[in-house]
Amino acid sequence: MLRRASGLLARPILAARARPFSTDLPAAQTADATFVEAWKKVIPNMDPPKTPLSFMQPRPPTPSSIPSKLTVNFVLPYASELATKEVDMVIVPATTGQMGVLPGHVATIAELKPGVLSVHEGNEVTKYFISSGFAFIHANSFADVIAVEAVPLDRIDASLVQKGLAEFTQKLSSATTDLEKAEAQIGIDVHSALNSTLTG
Amino acid sequence: MAMAALRREGRRFAPLISPRPITAFRSSPLAPTREAEGPIGVRYISTQVVRNRMKSVKNIQKITKAMKMVAASKLRAIQTKAENSRGLWQPFTALLGDTPSVDVKKNVIVTVSSDKGLCGGINSTSVKISKALHKLNSGPENETKYVILGEKAKAQLVRDSKKDIELIITELQKNPLSYTQVSVLADDILKNVEFDALRIVFNKFHSVVSFLPTVSTVLSPEIVEREAEAGGKLGDLDSYEIEGGETKGEILQNLTEFQFSCVMFNSVLENACSEQGARMSAMDSSSRNAGDMLDRLTLTYNRTRQASITTELIEIISGASALEG
Numbered sequence: 001m002l003r004r005a006s007g008l009l010a011r012p013i014l015a016a017r018a019r020p021f022s023t024d025l026p027a028a029q030t031a032d033a034t035f036v037e038a039w040k041k042v043i044p045n046m047d048p049p050k051t052p053l054s055f056m057q058p059r060p061p062t063p064s065s066i067p068s069k070l071t072v073n074f075v076l077p078y079a080s081e082l083a084t085k086e087v088d089m090v091i092v093p094a095t096t097g098q099m100g101v102l103p104g105h106v107a108t109i110a111e112l113k114p115g116v117l118s119v120h121e122g123n124e125v126t127k128y129f130i131s132s133g134f135a136f137i138h139a140n141s142f143a144d145v146i147a148v149e150a151v152p153l154d155r156i157d158a159s160l161v162q163k164g165l166a167e168f169t170q171k172l173s174s175a176t177t178d179l180e181k182a183e184a185q186i187g188i189d190v191h192s193a194l195n196s197t198l199t200g
Numbered sequence: 201m202a203m204a205a206l207r208r209e210g211r212r213f214a215p216l217i218s219p220r221p222i223t224a225f226r227s228s229p230l231a232p233t234r235e236a237e238g239p240i241g242v243r244y245i246s247t248q249v250v251r252n253r254m255k256s257v258k259n260i261q262k263i264t265k266a267m268k269m270v271a272a273s274k275l276r277a278i279q280t281k282a283e284n285s286r287g288l289w290q291p292f293t294a295l296l297g298d299t300p301s302v303d304v305k306k307n308v309i310v311t312v313s314s315d316k317g318l319c320g321g322i323n324s325t326s327v328k329i330s331k332a333l334h335k336l337n338s339g340p341e342n343e344t345k346y347v348i349l350g351e352k353a354k355a356q357l358v359r360d361s362k363k364d365i366e367l368i369i370t371e372l373q374k375n376p377l378s379y380t381q382v383s384v385l386a387d388d389i390l391k392n393v394e395f396d397a398l399r400i401v402f403n404k405f406h407s408v409v410s411f412l413p414t415v416s417t418v419l420s421p422e423i424v425e426r427e428a429e430a431g432g433k434l435g436d437l438d439s440y441e442i443e444g445g446e447t448k449g450e451i452l453q454n455l456t457e458f459q460f461s462c463v464m465f466n467s468v469l470e471n472a473c474s475e476q477g478a479r480m481s482a483m484d485s486s487s488r489n490a491g492d493m494l495d496r497l498t499l500t501y502n503r504t505r506q507a508s509i510t511t512e513l514i515e516i517i518s519g520a521s522a523l524e525g
Contacts, residue, residue, distance in 0.1 A: 032299070038301055139439070
């Protein structure tokens with residue numbers, strides 16, 4: 001009962017967080033004051049350039065109780081797959097193994113290996129195969145997953161995976177320089193991860 | 201009597217007509233009208249000069265209009281890409297904060313500019329900001345180097361900061377911009393340049409008519425550790441658990457390299473968008489100016505033409521009246 005009460009208290013904060021209008025969000029620093037001052041002293045005639053801080057959507061501070069939902073940002077260079085989506089759980093393929101992230105997870109920086117990212121929202125699960133990247137989990141139950149490539153699992157062709165795996169294994173055995181060996185090893189890693197996701 | 205009156209009129213017209221067209225020409229920035237010599241005694245004012253000028257201005261107007269259309273279509277293509285990549289740098293800033301005022305010994309300023317010209321003032325703005333950052337970060341032990349992307353910034357910076365330039369990269373947009381290309385570029389820069397802090401100067405695309413010069417800062421792993429220990433914005437970095445990798449240092453190394461390539465990708469795309477937008481507005485104002493110039497030239501042309509007709513008429517009529525009377 002107490003958890004539900006805290007959940008109810010947390011919800012108005014969550015509702016405010018979901019709306020990206022500047023009037024609703026807490027007042028955020030739009031410019032680095034020390035930078036602007038130092039700039040004005042040395043170069044008084046020009047306006048200081050903007051910094052990413054002014055374009056950043058501010059993040060809410062760590063709430064005192066554990067929120068009920070995890071807010072996920074899943075970004076790729078070509079698109080933002082999930083932007084501030086509220087989910088129950090995500091499982092990320094960290095280099096140390098599959099890591100499940102729930103709301104209230106301790107703040108973590110995780111390096112990712114090629115594998116499956118699954119997003120659990122209620123009863124539905126969305127799975128993506130991602131090439132490596134990074135995952136940041138913040139104390140305020142925000143999770144950022146940054147990957148270079150991601151494909152939904154149903155778009156992967158099993159026969160091509162087998163072919164790729166065979167090709168890279170062959171390349172590794174015939175590799176001479178360290179660079180070629182490293183490239184072949186990477187290819188094998190990715191393809192065997194793809195293989196295991198398709199079969200297992 | 202009528203002839204006398206006409207003669208008087210003729211005399212009155214002649215001084216009115218002949219000097220006025222010439223002064224009218226001199227008031228507009230044209231070469232003085234050529235007075236061509238026809239058969240003996242006949243003078244007519246040539247409209248050739250004005251006509252040539254009108255033709256060339258009309259061609260220029262067509263060219264600049266076409267360039268504007270091309271820039272508009274290129275902008276449409278690249279704007280979606282740039283907006284999609286905007287989410288890429290936000291997680292890094294959320295984690296590591298934004299510290300443009302960090303004080304480090306080795307600064308490297310990466311100036312992003314275009315290869316082609318005719319794009320308004322965006323390249324000059326980037327170069328001015330880079331030079332100002334150089335000045336801002338100069339100190340007794342500090343050194344600031346440049347890495348230049350694009351021909352236009354290279355042309356401007358080579359003139360007075362040649363010894364500070366580490367790396368020059370041109371022909372970025374020969375192939376459509378992709379993350380692979382930019383990450384190779386970022387790898388090049390990271391391998392060849394020693395840095396404590398990288399400051400990327402570019403023009404962020406705000407709208408088709410407004411471009412905001414922006415500087416993004418990427419710190420090297422050692423400086424990140426130093427700042428984390430010192431507290432402040434990176435102070436709670438230590439509270440983050442590290443998953444994977446042997447040491448925190450290794451993870452931070454990978455993190456900063458990844459951050460640099462992501463931030464570079466976004467800044468190169470934004471700068472390309474700004475370049476096309478600036479080119480659109482530059483070409484648009486150029487066509488408008490050409491149109492104005494053409495209007496003025498047309499008026500001058502008509503005046504000249506009418507003046508020459510009137511002069512001819514007067515000469516004929518005064519000649520006829522002289523014969524008769």
